Amino acid sequence: MLRLERALPPIFPAAVLQHALSRPLVPPTPRLAVESFWRSHVLRADRLARALAARSGAPEGWTWRPGAETGGGGAAGFRAPPSPYREAAHLLGRGRCCVCGQPVYRFGWHVDLWGTGIPNRNAGWHSACVAAWKLWLAPSDQIPALKRRQGHRCAVSGKRLLRTAEIDHRVPLYRVWREHRDAPWPSLLAFWGAPNLQVVNRAVHAAKCRDEAGERARLRRASDPDAAADG
Template sequence: MARQGAKRAKAGQGRHTATVPVDEAGGGPDAAPAALSWREERNAAARARLEKSLPAVFPAPVLRHALARPLVPPTPRLAVESYWRHHILRADRLARALAARSGQPEGWSWRLGPGGSIGAGSGKGPPGAREDSGWESLSGQGASGKGLPLSFRMPPAPFREGPHGLGKGHCCVCGQPVYRFGWHRDLWGTGTPNRNAAWHAACVAAWKFWIAPADHVKALKRRQGHRCAQSGKRLLRTAEVDHRVPLYRIWREERGRPWPELLGYWGVPNLQVVNRAVHADKCAAEAGERASVRRAGGAQGEPFGPAAPDLSGDPLSGPGEG
């Protein structure tokens, strides 16, 4: 027994001497100062590069935001993109306001691309648009149907369509001129848009928000005071983002509205965060409603029954309705 105990003790000593100290492995107290030192060096270089490339006029809120980031963006354009990415609800409001300033192009109506239906297709869109974002490639913009979304779940964007596209220098989401660094106002007094740009940084952030609002559930929770929009109870960790008015009803009943108003159905006015149980009940009720419409015999070619009449060409429609 004594001999076995001595062997165990000797083996234990061997294991102890072979163990790498925690600090040397990078997980101890020395690891944090090393990472902090790396960040300080990186931010110092990024700050110097940013200050060197800054123009005489630059949005002050963007600069304050950039210098306060844990990792400072090294260029003005990256600073602008970071600002809107971290102020997503503000980007949504701005993009819809810019769209209202542009107005609906004459002769435009909300349509789907060839083969467009409930599902989303693949295609190209603004930066960050997902593979299933519903955009068709814009190669050959003059061809009929090019630039049309393949699903009614995608926000309508007339300036992405060939007949209404404004080309470089104008945002393909809202239609307004694009200036330096993807900014939406001419702070530099040049009077000419940036001919190398095709979208505002704010509109890109808003587009990502519209097509994937669940990615921004934290911001929407804060906006609601962490209370369920339906039950009023505290939002749980599993809470989900929901469209108050489902998008299939927008396509079926509201698509005759002016384009700037339609965008509100993808933005904050039509979004809510609800607890999962409430969301499940709402989805079940909507599924039953769609099934009843199908049983009643929806119009041919309409995903969920006949759509609302298009009033864009109706001479009797009031101001703002056409």
């Protein structure tokens, strides 16, 4: 606690400080305190990251191409959300968040509480956007938070969630590309975020995945008449 108190600037987010001091192991630096706060409030981080992205909007001329930020493409890119500010053509440089495009201030904070008007040139992510990005890529790591949001009830059956419950995207990500690819970029992020995530019991998830696999097979046959004829 003493290390954190010595390192604190005169102005610091009160909610973050309160959270840090309530931890069994108090983060020793303001930066670590901010990171700990957002890790513990990942659904709030998700909302904030999407709101900041909406403030930025997509770069002029940008279109969604799955995997473009890594030079890849195709279906492999569906697991990650579209991220124009991580693409080489639209990088904003240090001091701007590569997820949402907004300025990054001290300790990875998203608001200039200190009134300097100068972004942190050593940072390329908001701490909140880091937490949100991890949720979007690996939502299964946040099952406890999502279970609490649902009152520990299966989102489909309404029955009590079992220990084996799993994360599911309400709208499968392959359908996002097929049906929503032309939607504005900030709104696309919701398909990877909390609005499209649900916790369901394993049997329910297995049945849903089976139905989705059948749908994808039908779509492939419809797009390839020769394959359908051979079948």
